[in-house]
Amino acid sequence: MNKDKKKKSLSYRLFWPIRNEKWQPISIPVASILISFIAAAIVILLLGKNPLQAFYNLFQGAGIFPKSSYAGYKSILTDFLSLLNAMTPLVFASLAVAVALRAGLFNIGVSGQMLVSGFLATVIVGYSGLDAIIAKPLVLLVGIVAGGLMGGLVGWLKYRFNIHEVVSTIMLNYIAQYVISFFIQMYYVDPVSRQSKYISEEARLTLVNVEIANLKMDIPLGFILAIIIAILIKFLMDKTVVGFEIKAVGSNRKAAKYTGINVGRNTVLAMIISGGLAGLAGVTYYLGYFSSIQPKVLSSIGFDSIAVALLGNAHPIGIIFSSFLVSIIDQGSTYMSSQAGIRQEIASVIIGLILLFSACGAYVKHKVSRLKEKEEDRKDSES
Amino acid sequence: MSDYIVEMKHITKSFPGIVANDDVSIGIKKGEIFALLGENGAGKSTLMSILSGMYEPDEGEIYIRGEKVQISSPNHAANLNIGMVHQHFKLVEDYTITENITLGIEPIKRFAGLFPYVDIRNANRKIEELSKDFGLEVDPTKKIADLTVSMQQRVEILKVLYREAEILIFDEPTAVLTPQEIDFLLGIIEGLRNSGKTIILITHKLEEIKKVADRCAVLNKGKLVDVLDVKTTSVNLMAQLMVGREVSFESEKVPAQFKEEVLKIEHLTVKNEDGFEVVKDVSFTIRSGEIFAIAGVADNGQVEIADAIAGLTKVSNGKIFLEGKDITNESIRNRTEIGISYIPEDRQSYGLFLDFDLSTNLALKQYYKEPFSSKGILNKDVFEQFGSKLIDQFDIRSGQGIKTQVRSMSGGNQQKAIIAREIELQSPLMIFVQPTRGVDIGAIENIHNMMIQQRDQGKAILLVSLELEEIMNVADTIGVIYNGQLQKVASSESLTTNEVGEYMMGAKHE
Numbered sequence: 002m003n004k005d006k007k008k009k010s011l012s013y014r015l016f017w018p019i020r021n022e023k024w025q026p027i028s029i030p031v032a033s034i035l036i037s038f039i040a041a042a043i044v045i046l047l048l049g050k051n052p053l054q055a056f057y058n059l060f061q062g063a064g065i066f067p068k069s070s071y072a073g074y075k076s077i078l079t080d081f082l083s084l085l086n087a088m089t090p091l092v093f094a095s096l097a098v099a100v101a102l103r104a105g106l107f108n109i110g111v112s113g114q115m116l117v118s119g120f121l122a123t124v125i126v127g128y129s130g131l132d133a134i135i136a137k138p139l140v141l142l143v144g145i146v147a148g149g150l151m152g153g154l155v156g157w158l159k160y161r162f163n164i165h166e167v168v169s170t171i172m173l174n175y176i177a178q179y180v181i182s183f184f185i186q187m188y189y190v191d192p193v194s195r196q197s198k199y200i201s202e203e204a205r206l207t208l209v210n211v212e213i214a215n216l217k218m219d220i221p222l223g224f225i226l227a228i229i230i231a232i233l234i235k236f237l238m239d240k241t242v243v244g245f246e247i248k249a250v251g252s253n254r255k256a257a258k259y260t261g262i263n264v265g266r267n268t269v270l271a272m273i274i275s276g277g278l279a280g281l282a283g284v285t286y287y288l289g290y291f292s293s294i295q296p297k298v299l300s301s302i303g304f305d306s307i308a309v310a311l312l313g314n315a316h317p318i319g320i321i322f323s324s325f326l327v328s329i330i331d332q333g334s335t336y337m338s339s340q341a342g343i344r345q346e347i348a349s350v351i352i353g354l355i356l357l358f359s360a361c362g363a364y365v366k367h368k369v370s371r372l373k374e375k376e377e378d379r380k381d382s383e384s
Numbered sequence: 385m386s387d388y389i390v391e392m393k394h395i396t397k398s399f400p401g402i403v404a405n406d407d408v409s410i411g412i413k414k415g416e417i418f419a420l421l422g423e424n425g426a427g428k429s430t431l432m433s434i435l436s437g438m439y440e441p442d443e444g445e446i447y448i449r450g451e452k453v454q455i456s457s458p459n460h461a462a463n464l465n466i467g468m469v470h471q472h473f474k475l476v477e478d479y480t481i482t483e484n485i486t487l488g489i490e491p492i493k494r495f496a497g498l499f500p501y502v503d504i505r506n507a508n509r510k511i512e513e514l515s516k517d518f519g520l521e522v523d524p525t526k527k528i529a530d531l532t533v534s535m536q537q538r539v540e541i542l543k544v545l546y547r548e549a550e551i552l553i554f555d556e557p558t559a560v561l562t563p564q565e566i567d568f569l570l571g572i573i574e575g576l577r578n579s580g581k582t583i584i585l586i587t588h589k590l591e592e593i594k595k596v597a598d599r600c601a602v603l604n605k606g607k608l609v610d611v612l613d614v615k616t617t618s619v620n621l622m623a624q625l626m627v628g629r630e631v632s633f634e635s636e637k638v639p640a641q642f643k644e645e646v647l648k649i650e651h652l653t654v655k656n657e658d659g660f661e662v663v664k665d666v667s668f669t670i671r672s673g674e675i676f677a678i679a680g681v682a683d684n685g686q687v688e689i690a691d692a693i694a695g696l697t698k699v700s701n702g703k704i705f706l707e708g709k710d711i712t713n714e715s716i717r718n719r720t721e722i723g724i725s726y727i728p729e730d731r732q733s734y735g736l737f738l739d740f741d742l743s744t745n746l747a748l749k750q751y752y753k754e755p756f757s758s759k760g761i762l763n764k765d766v767f768e769q770f771g772s773k774l775i776d777q778f779d780i781r782s783g784q785g786i787k788t789q790v791r792s793m794s795g796g797n798q799q800k801a802i803i804a805r806e807i808e809l810q811s812p813l814m815i816f817v818q819p820t821r822g823v824d825i826g827a828i829e830n831i832h833n834m835m836i837q838q839r840d841q842g843k844a845i846l847l848v849s850l851e852l853e854e855i856m857n858v859a860d861t862i863g864v865i866y867n868g869q870l871q872k873v874a875s876s877e878s879l880t881t882n883e884v885g886e887y888m889m890g891a892k893h894e
Contacts, residue, residue, distance in 0.1 A: 249737060253733065256737050259716070259735065260748050261715070
C-alpha cells in the first residue's frame with residue numbers, strides 16, 4: 002500500500018483538491034477556468050500570437066492591470082468602474098438562474114423577463130421626467146414586480162397545468178421579444194438609432210460621466226445593490242424556512258410533499274424570486290448599462306447567466322466571482338484586439354470555453370467519485 | 385476429482401468500506417438444493433453475483449465441473465450453464481412472454497434465404513414445450529404487463545431454463561409471493577432438482593430452507609459460519625448462526641388493551657392517476673392501544689389507504705376521522721399537526737432527503753415550528769441538539785453523526801432515523817408501511833418491539849405489510865385486502881396464516 006502511494010504521489014498531490022469533496026465546490030470551477038485558458042492559449046498560438054500578452058491585454062482592458070497610456074479623463078479606475086457596470090446585470094441574472102436551480106427549475110426565460118421589466122420600467126419611469134430620488138427606486142420596483150410576475154406565471158403554469166418551465170419560458174421569450182419590439186417600433190422608436198428613445202438621466206441606474214478628480218466615470222449604483230442582494234439570497238437560502246422549503250422542493254418533490262411542504266406554492270414562489278432577480282438584471286441592463294432597448298433582440302446575458310451560475314456552483318457568493326471573471330474577459334476584449342491584433346471574437350471563444358468546461362463540472366465530479374471508488378476497490382484488493 | 389459441480393474456494397471480495405465476502409469456500413453437489421442463508425448485507429448476493437459473472441472476486445478460485453474458470457461476464461456464466469433468477473424481474477413489460485425469453489438469442493430465419501426475421505411461431509412452440517416439461521405452464525403469447533407477479537416469476541425461470549442452465553440461482557424468490565404461491569414455487573424448485581438441475585437458493589426465510597433445501601450455508605458479515613445438513617439442524621440453530629446470537633421469533637407482547645377510537649375510516653374510495661378505483665368502499669376503525677394490520681399481496685390498494693389517511697392521495701369518496709375530527713380534506717401538514725405519524729413504504733424517495741444531512745432529516749416534520757425556527761429563521765443549534773438526542777436514543781449509526789449525508793447510511797439506519805422522527809412526534813396515530821422491508825433480522829426485531837412499545841403507550845397503529853409472518857406476529861387485528869376491498873377483519877388470534885393467505889388471494893371472502 003505504501004508503495005502504491007509513492008507511485009502516484011505527484012499526480013495524487015496535484016489533484017487532491019479535486020478529489021477532496023470538501024474542496025470540490027472551489028477546485029472544480031478553478032480547474033475548468035484553468036483548462037479553458039490553456040485551450041484558449043492554444044488557439045491564440047495557432048494564430049501566431051503570444052497568448053500571455055493577449056491575456057495580459059485582456060486584464061488591462063478590463064481595468065485590472067494599468068494600460069500603458071490613457072485618453073483624457075480616463076484611468077484604470079474608469080475602466081474598472083465600467084467593468085462593474087457591465088457585471089451588474091450578469092450578477093442579477095445568474096442569481097435568478099441559481100434560485101430557480103435550487104428549486105429544481107430551469108429558468109431559461111431570464112432574457113425575456115429582463116426585456117419585459119426593462120421595457121416596462123422604460124415606459125413607466127424612463128420617459129416620465131420624475132426626479133431621480135423617486136425615479137431610481139421606482140425603476141427598481143417596476144423591474145422586480147414585472148420580472149416577478151412573469152416568473153410567477155411560469156411557476157403557476159408548471160404547478161397548475163404541469164407545463165414544463167423550459168417550454169413555457171422559451172415561448173414567453175418569443176412573445177416578449179416580438180410584442181415589445183412591436184411597441185417600440187410603433188410608439189417609442191428613435192428614428193436615428195432605430196432603438197427605443199433614450200431614457201432620462203434621472204431614471205438611469207448608472208450615473209454617467211461623473212467628474213471626480215479630473216476623471217469622467219460611470220458609477221453603477223446597481224452594483225452595490227447586486228452585492229447586497231447576493232448576500233440576502235444566501236441568507237434566504239441557508240438560514241430561513243422559506244429557503245429550506247425551496248431547497249427541499251428542488252431536492253426531492255415527493256419527499257417535500259410527504260413532509261407537508263406545499264410544493265405548488267414553493268414552485269411559484271421560487272419562480273417569483275427568480276423572475277424578480279431577472280427583473281433587476283433587466284433594469285440594470287436596459288436602464289443602467291444601456292439607456293435604450295434594441296427591438297427584436299434578446300440579451301445574451303440571460304443565457305450566459307445559466308453557465309455563470311453553474312460556474313459559481315449556484316452559490317450567491319460564487320456567482321459574484323464567476324460573473325466578475327466572465328465580465329473581465331468580455332470587457333477586456335476590445336483592448337486585447339487593438340493591442341495584440343487578435344480579433345475580438347477570440348474573447349468570446351474564451352468565454353465560451355469557460356462556460357463549456359464549467360458546465361462539465363458535474364461530469365468531472367461524477368467521474369472523480371467513480372475513479373475514487375475504483376481506486377479504493379483496487380487498493381483494498383491489493384492490501 | 386471432487387463430486388462438486390460448483391466449487392468456490394477462498395473467495396474474497398471487498399467494496400469501499402466493507403468486506404462483502406471474506407475467504408468463503410463452498411462446494412455444491414450436482415442435483416441438490418443448496419441454500420444460502422444470511423441477513424441483509426451478509427454477503428450472499430455478492431457471492432452469487434460473483435458466480436453469475438457480475439463481479440470478479442478479489443481473491444479465490446472458482447471451479448465448475450472440476451475445471452477452474454474465471455467468469456468474466458453474465459454471458460460467460462450462461463455459457464457455463466449458470467443462470468440467475470433475479471429478485472427484481474428484468475422483463476420488458478410490452479413484450480410477450482416468448483419475446484422476453486428469447487430476447488438476445490432469438491431464433492432467426494431468413495426470408496427467401498436473405499432477409500433475416502425472428503421465427504416467433506417456432507419460438508412460441510418451443511417455449512410452450514419447455515414450460516410443460518417443467519410444470520410452469522404459461523401462454524407464450526401473453527404480454528408481461530398482463531401477468532401476475534408469480535407468473536412473471538415463472539417467465540424469469542423459463543428464461544434461465546431456455547438458456548439451458550444446469551445451475552439455477554434463485555435470489556430471494558419468495559419475497560413477493562403469497563403463502564400459496566410460495567408453496568407452488570417451492571414445488572417447482574423441487575421438481576427442477578428432481579429433473580437433475582442444481583439449485584442455489586438465496587433467502588433469509590428459514591422455513592423455506594427447512595422445507596426444500598438439502599444443505600445450507602450460513603453467512604454472517606461476509607464470513608462463512610457453517611455448512612449444515614438441513615434435515616438434522618433445527619430452525620433455531622440456523623437462526624442463531626445467521627444472526628450470531630439468539631433471536632426470539634415471537635415478539636413479546638402483553639395482551640392488547642383497546643381504549644377509545646382514534647381512527648375511523650368510512651366508505652373510503654380512492655382512484656389512481658388513471659381513474660381506476662384502487663380502494664373500494666373500505667371502512668374500519670383503529671382504537672388506542674391497537675395494532676391494526678392490513679394484509680395483502682402487493683398493489684391491492686393497501687398503500688393507497690395509508691396515503692389517503694396521511695393526505696398524500698386524494699380521497700374520491702368516503703370520510704376519514706381522526707379522534708372524532710373529520711380530516712378528509714385537511715392538508716398533509718395539518719394532519720401531521722392533528723396527530724399522524726407516517727413511516728412511508730419508499731423511504732428513499734418519500735421518507736428522506738438523501739442529499740440532506742441526518743439532523744435536517746430528523747427535524748423534517750418540525751423545522752417550521754419553535755424552537756427549530758422562530759420568525760422564519762432556522763436555528764441550526766436546535767437541529768443539532770435534537771438530532772444528537774435522537775441518534776443516542778434510537779441508536780442510529782452513521783459515519784459522521786448528525787452531519788452524515790443520509791444517502792451514505794445503511795437501509796436499516798435510514799429506517800431507524802425515520803421511525804425515530806415519527807415516534808418523536810408523539811402522534812396518536814402511527815402508520816407503518818412495510819417498516820421492515822430490506823432491513824436485517826436484528827433490526828426487524830427492534831422495529832417490531834418499538835411498534836409494540838408504542839401500542840402499549842396507547843397509540844393507534846396501522847401496519848401495512850406484505851410479510852404475512854410479520855403481520856401474524858405483531859398485529860392485534862388483521863384486515864385482509866384484495867383488489868381494493870377489505871375481505872375480512874378479525875382479531876389475529878382468530879385467524880390462521882393459511883386463512884389469511886386465502887383471503888389475500890381473493891379465494892375466500894365474507
